[in-house]
Amino acid sequence: MCKASLEEWHRVNDQICIDTKYTAKGLVPGELYKFRVSAVNGSGQGEASVTVAAVQALDRLASPEIDIDASFKQTHIVKNGGTVTLQIAFRGKPAPLATWSKVDGELPVMADVNTTDNSSTLTIEGCTRYEAGKYTLSLENNCGRKSVTFTVKVLDTPGPPGAISFKDVTRGALTMMWDAPTTDGGSRIQHYIVDKREASRLAWQEVSTKCSRQIIRVTGLDIGVPYLFRVIAVNQYGQGEPHEMTEPVTATEEPCTTQESKCC
Template structure:
């Protein structure tokens, strides 16, 4: 704490010669900030919530209190309430634009003091991204062809090749496609096209991945449900 004395003068009237007089003089004290045990330097709030920054202080004369925000102005939802012993900054309906550092500056004739607090507003969650369900599914169909048929697999009309994600098998005319780690983008129609010199035939199944689950439908099940 520091004290500052300034030269001053005043006129006293109606004094009696020979008498002693005492004139009290208030001592200047620079602003001091009082922090309690529950003080938090960083305040984390959810989007739409209210945050209150409360700082208690002392000083003679009562300090002038000024709130500022780093890199910008206080938002329209900010409200400041200041007395001789504390200042409160309240921000209602917080948005991510209210995140930042807020500084309280205290000033009087004895000096100045400041403190900076941080506000973090958790933004409203956006739509979820790709969901990995870590499950596998398989479509199987029987093929009888002579001469032996050439097999091609299509996903939503696009030719697909075997990979770590897609496994093709052909066990004596029993065809299957296995889709590993099903995700939303794997949804759609999977069609097997079988062709030889005598002609062409195809069959398909539908994979629906949504809402954290997946369902499969074969062409036979679809036809039977009509």
């Protein structure tokens, strides 16, 4: 063979080739080559047959593929403070660009990514409930795109409950509601703790220690006194962070003109 631009021929096969096909290796991608073949018998080497046109050496491109074996786990469960490692092997030509992302959020600050031409690993140390969620590895090259999603569950106490709202605010009583925590700590919410305090005081008073629903009727409030409330979710790992009101609510002597008010 020879490079088309040089016309300097050299032998390709180091050993005798008895077949009518041969794989030439070590070619430069994008370079143009010419090939010629001569048959040999007992009387010697015959006349060469030369390729009519030059042939360009091109990479065999392949879209990204994910290699999954028996050890693959889609869901990873880790205790609070532990480390989770998400690893995936892949192939493709050219080598795919690997990108990690977290569904509905950003990658944790403590996340470490290590990527080679055929694998990528995401390691998260010191996991808390906030590192729980879905993580996606996206692979992309000139031929296509592929992705795989992992679920990480962190066994921890729940996050704070959501927004608190009120209805049926009457003389000395009101109905209080709240949203469930966005993170349950990898365990079902067992119940809620509800506390109250007068806005002018610092000490919290117990309303309910085992409220099984996200609604409670609070009675016995002093008329005209502004109150603050807080709600704490509880699962098998303990009490989570409280959600506390920032603006007080008052159980008026006369019913409220608005049916419902919300406090963040």
